[in-house]
Amino acid sequence: GESVGLHLPTLSVQEGDNSIINCAYSNSASDYFIWYKQESGKGPQFIIDIRSNMDKRQGQRVTVLLNKTVKHLSLQIAATQPGDSAVYFCAENRGGSYIPTFGRGTSLIVHP
Amino acid sequence: GAVVSQHPSRVICKSGTSVKIECRSLDFQATTMFWYRQFPKQSLMLMATSNEGSKATYEQGVEKDKFLINHASLTLSTLTVTSAHPEDSSFYICSAPPLGAGNTIYFGEGSWLTVV
Numbered sequence A: 001g002e003s004v005g006l007h008l009p010t011l012s013v014q015e016g017d018n019s020i021i022n023c024a025y026s027n028s029a030s031d032y033f034i035w036y037k038q039e040s041g042k043g044p045q046f047i048i049d050i051r052s053n054m055d056k057r058q059g060q061r062v063t064v065l066l067n068k069t070v071k072h073l074s075l076q077i078a079a080t081q082p083g084d085s086a087v088y089f090c091a092e093n094r095g096g097s098y099i100p101t102f103g104r105g106t107s108l109i110v111h112p
Numbered sequence B: 001g002a003v004v005s006q007h008p009s010r011v012i013c014k015s016g017t018s019v020k021i022e023c024r025s026l027d028f029q030a031t032t033m034f035w036y037r038q039f040p041k042q043s044l045m046l047m048a049t050s051n052e053g054s055k056a057t058y059e060q061g062v063e064k065d066k067f068l069i070n071h072a073s074l075t076l077s078t079l080t081v082t083s084a085h086p087e088d089s090s091f092y093i094c095s096a097p098p099l100g101a102g103n104t105i106y107f108g109e110g111s112w113l114t115v116v
Helices: none
Strands: A010-014 A019-024 A032-038 A045-051 A056-058 A062-067 A072-077 A086-093 A100-102 A106-111 B004-007 B010-013 B019-025 B032-038 B044-051 B054-058 B067-073 B076-081 B090-096 B111-115
Touching: A010 A019, A019 A106, A032 A062, A032 A072, A045 A056, A045 A062, A045 A072, A072 A086, A100 B044, B004 B090, B010 B019, B019 B032, B019 B090, B019 B111, B032 B067, B032 B076, B044 B067, B054 B067, B076 B090
Parallel strands: A010 A106, B010 B111
Antiparallel strands: A019 A072, A032 A045, A032 A086, A056 A062, A062 A072, A086 A100, A086 A106, B004 B019, B019 B076, B032 B044, B032 B090, B044 B054, B067 B076, B090 B111
């Protein structure tokens, strides 16, 4: 089932630091993973994705790492800025499905 | 990029009444749209998948008679919360995958429902 009903963990960082947000997924059949950013009162915004045949993918200031052995996903944000403050969700598409199932989410707070 | 629009963005209704939330894909067509519900400080929970021209598919535990979903065209899906109760107050978010776009999904800005 989905990880709902749990309050969000929080990561606090200083502006300019690198941030690492972690996510554990449960379904070994998941073949596509996405990181979303959600600002307060808004819908999720796509950040970066990765397929299960990859273990790393880089974007602008962001890197996603996938470890299928331990079913772990991470999002690294370089030189974090106050505008990066938001809730970050990992989502997985379970094998054969194109509907993202959302993980628990992490609240990132960036202090100037 | 592709835009998904939701309306209204905020709505307050009285207990016992019904309220309709619209989800429109503005520059692409979608045969399916997904409706999520999100409580404060929690994750998004998939409620149902609307299918253009056929019945919606509901997730386990979601009452289909309470949350009526209609996918009237390739650009519009509606969610109607019937006989609303205060516990239905939540943030409702729709999303849509453009036809032929693979795994790409675009999310709307969400609709805040408050039942008083």
